[in-house]
Amino acid sequence: MKHKFSHYLCSVCGAEYGPEEVTYTCPADGGNLSVILDYAAINAWYTAQKFMDLPEASLWRYLSLLPVADPGGIGTPLRRAGWTPVYQTTRLAEKLGLKSLWIKDESPNPTASFKDRASAIVVARAAEIGAEVTVAASTGNAGSALAGMAAAVGAKAVIFAPRTAPPAKIAQLIIFGAKVLLVDGNYDQAFDLSIEATHAFGWYNRNTGFNPFTTEGKKTAGFEIWEQVIRRMPAESKPLTVFIPVGDGNIISGVHKGFKDLQALGWLEKMPRIIGVQSTRSAAVANAFWRGDEDIQPVHAETLADSICVDLPRDGLRAVRAATETGGTYLTVPDEDILGAIVELGRVGIFAEPAASTAYAGLVKAVEEKIIEPDDPVLVLNTGSGLKDVNAAMQVVAAAPIIEPTLDALKKELG
Numbered sequence: 001m002k003h004k005f006s007h008y009l010c011s012v013c014g015a016e017y018g019p020e021e022v023t024y025t026c027p028a029d030g031g032n033l034s035v036i037l038d039y040a041a042i043n044a045w046y047t048a049q050k051f052m053d054l055p056e057a058s059l060w061r062y063l064s065l066l067p068v069a070d071p072g073g074i075g076t077p078l079r080r081a082g083w084t085p086v087y088q089t090t091r092l093a094e095k096l097g098l099k100s101l102w103i104k105d106e107s108p109n110p111t112a113s114f115k116d117r118a119s120a121i122v123v124a125r126a127a128e129i130g131a132e133v134t135v136a137a138s139t140g141n142a143g144s145a146l147a148g149m150a151a152a153v154g155a156k157a158v159i160f161a162p163r164t165a166p167p168a169k170i171a172q173l174i175i176f177g178a179k180v181l182l183v184d185g186n187y188d189q190a191f192d193l194s195i196e197a198t199h200a201f202g203w204y205n206r207n208t209g210f211n212p213f214t215t216e217g218k219k220t221a222g223f224e225i226w227e228q229v230i231r232r233m234p235a236e237s238k239p240l241t242v243f244i245p246v247g248d249g250n251i252i253s254g255v256h257k258g259f260k261d262l263q264a265l266g267w268l269e270k271m272p273r274i275i276g277v278q279s280t281r282s283a284a285v286a287n288a289f290w291r292g293d294e295d296i297q298p299v300h301a302e303t304l305a306d307s308i309c310v311d312l313p314r315d316g317l318r319a320v321r322a323a324t325e326t327g328g329t330y331l332t333v334p335d336e337d338i339l340g341a342i343v344e345l346g347r348v349g350i351f352a353e354p355a356a357s358t359a360y361a362g363l364v365k366a367v368e369e370k371i372i373e374p375d376d377p378v379l380v381l382n383t384g385s386g387l388k389d390v391n392a393a394m395q396v397v398a399a400a401p402i403i404e405p406t407l408d409a410l411k412k413e414l415g
């Protein structure tokens with residue numbers, strides 16, 4: 001089989017493996033593997049301008065920089081993942097005293113979260129290697145994304161999720177026709193069980209921070225940020241600062257990988273500064289960053305932001321490096337601020353789930369602590385739709401009044 005990438009590189013020991021040699025993590029130390037492209041070969045025929053003139057309004061516009069073959073699926077939701085809008089939120093910018101603030105909104109993805117990017121690429125990879133069943137453990141979004149992308153092309157998916165996952169996410173899984181198993185335990189336990197099942201039944205595993213292709217899907221957000229924002233910034237501008245919510249650490253690593261690919265191709269001049277944001281109640285990556293080491297210690301996570309509620313982040317090492325290698329940092333925010341950020345974003349027409357609003361809560365804190373200055377251009381990644389978890393949103397807003405269907409009752413209510 002001909003592969004579209006050169007090799008895998010272990011993030012722990014630096015060992016290189018050929019495309020046929022490994023499937024998931026480093027056999028020597030379990031380290032996450034990065035997929036390395038043949039940058040010289042790409043540069044020989046592909047230019048930044050070509051890259052900008054692509055017609056397809058999805059992540060598949062970047063097929064030449066992805067390690068998978070064209071999966072087909074034209075006219076299906078698989079083909080609609082990615083190429084999400086970037087909003088210029090002037091009122092929020094003014095409120096925070098910033099000159100430029102963009103919010104990249106991932107909720108228009110087919111299953112309403114960032115995870116469609118990773119699942120689209122894994123479904124393509126599964127088809128390429130002839131895998132019949134793809135399995136994932138998920139707090140909800142990665143599973144619904146896999147179930148949805150698999151359903152789009154008639155592939156089979158098995159999903160393990162904690163039984164406590166928000167109902168909307170569980171409903172998506174079932175509606176997309178996946179085999180759904182709700183584990184009486186937390187995400188970490190579902191993760192371990194899915195790996196055992198992978199070995200026992202020979203399934204293909206999509207797990208975050210385990211399957212190297214998820215990062216390759218997530219990197220497309222980095223490409224889009226470059227195309228939609230960075231390329232349009234004035235040359236004298238300070239580098240863009242990007243705020244990303246962090247659970248397992250695979251989104252932040254993926255976006256960083258996208259920027260690194262562009263840099264390797266010579267197309268990105270100023271590496272953006274990447275800031276990771278975690279809940280104070282699920283802060284394993286931030287803890288490691290602040291200790292100044294790469295040894296990720298598990299925590300007992302219990303944030304209401306379920307998509308970032310992780311005891312042991314599976315991509316923590318690369319997540320730490322995304323900040324250290326770009327002059328970024330890590331911030332933690334309490335759950336009250338995460339809920340408050342849902343309300344703030346709602347006021348400009350963006351509905352975020354708690355994990356997603358965490359990034360904006362991080363920006364508010366960064367402005368307060370002067371980590372962000374007024375002339376720093378900032379982009380906040382809104383990773384998933386508020387419709388995924390309406391119970392969380394309803395906790396921070398006053399209930400709407402219930403009135404009799406008469407004008408009198410209305411007048412009385414309006415005072």
Ligand SMILES: *Cc1c(COP(=O)(O)O)cnc(C)c1O
Pocket residue numbers: 113114115141142208245246247248249250251252307308353355356383384385
């Ligand atoms: C998964 C997820 C995250 C966190 O991504 P990690 O790769 O686990 O760090 C953030 N927000 C949403 C909505 C998610 O689904």
Ligand SMILES: [Zn+2]
Pocket residue numbers: 010011012013014015026027028029030031
């Ligand atoms: Zn290794």
